Amino acid sequence: MMSQNKKEIAKLAADFLVKEGDRVNKNWTSMTITDLKDGGADVSTNFDREIEKNFYDFISKHFPDDGFIGEEFPELQKDGEDIWMIDPIDGTKFFAAGIPLWSTTVSRIKKGQSLADIGVVYNPVSEQLYIASEGNGTTLNGVPVFLKEETDITKLQVSIDVSATSVGESDFTDEVHRMIDILERNFYRARMLGSGALSLAWLAQGFFGAFVDPVREEKKLVDIAGGLLIAKEAGAEIRHHQFSDNSSVHYHFVARPEVLDQLEQLLK
Known part of the structure; x- marks a missing residue:
């Protein structure tokens, strides 16, 4: 598994996100609030915790020497030369309110670097999957995408x-x-x-x-x-x-x- 290149590893992480994102989207009505943050202004849900724990288990299985940083379980954080990061539900307040404006995202960053070398964002509601790996461009559902050319x-x-x-x-x-x-x-x-x-x-x-x-x-x-x-x-x-x-x-x-x-x- 460690001999895989960045593009292959990014695809592996993306497959995980699609599976988890689709599972959560299909079971949205079983969402429960598990934690109140910032005096109740922000929240965390059972699905935030489930996705993050499942990703930790996924990384531990496929890349046991890699580090891990999440939002829900500080006790799971660990160091490594390659460090995986996850925001299990970016837009939890929207998600908890039943508003379809949320995504799930993971990245991998080399220790000491400021920019990730693998990045994935998945929007389960629209089924839009964005994948990037260093030097390989960005795709949306497998099709290359580029910034708007307008500069005014x-x-x-x-x-x-x-x-x-x-x-x-x-x-x-x-x-x-x-x-x-x-x-x-x-x-x-x-x-x-x-x-x-x-x-x-x-x-x-x-x-x-x-x-x-x-x-x-x-x-x-x-x-x-x-x-x-x-x-x-x-x-x-x-x-x-x-x-x-x-x-x-x-x-x-x-x-x-x-x-x-x-x-x-x-x-x-």
Whole structure:
């Protein structure tokens, strides 16, 4: 199993996600809330826990030396030269409310690297499967996809993702609000989808023209790590900056280089 190349390993992980995602989608009505987070503003469900535990077992079986990072079981986290990350349901609040705007995503990242070398996002509701592996491009249901060619930001939609951090509790609230205001004024449309994984997947297939994550802890990437690679392999460049010296908080810009140049000029 370890002799497989990245493309084969990505397909193996994708097969797991499709199986689990379809199972959950078919049994949506048996969903139960298992945990309340952030004072009840956020939730976790039985399916979040089931998918994550099943993926841990899957990785332990096929890649026993690899590390693991999830969201539901801190006790299962382990280190390795290759580290797998999973967000079992990205968009749990939507999922728990019966709203079909959620996905499941996994990625693999080399220890010490900042970008995954395997990324998968699966939307079970639409049966859209996005797969990327380093150097092999991005596919949607087996067909290669690419970023939108348009680079005039007045004709592009930007996806803004603040789902990783509560802006109101951030030390950078004023700066984040300033950034959002500038994006809304200069892009054709600014959208806050509430799912970083789907936002990056839709950037990769040419719907969004840019993705901006204004405030993100450097190590909290489980929901977007796969999507970042999916966007990059479809033609995007990823730029990230610290909010201040020695800060662990970064902001990420993802788009074609020509779009990023305009974006960075606006935010100076």
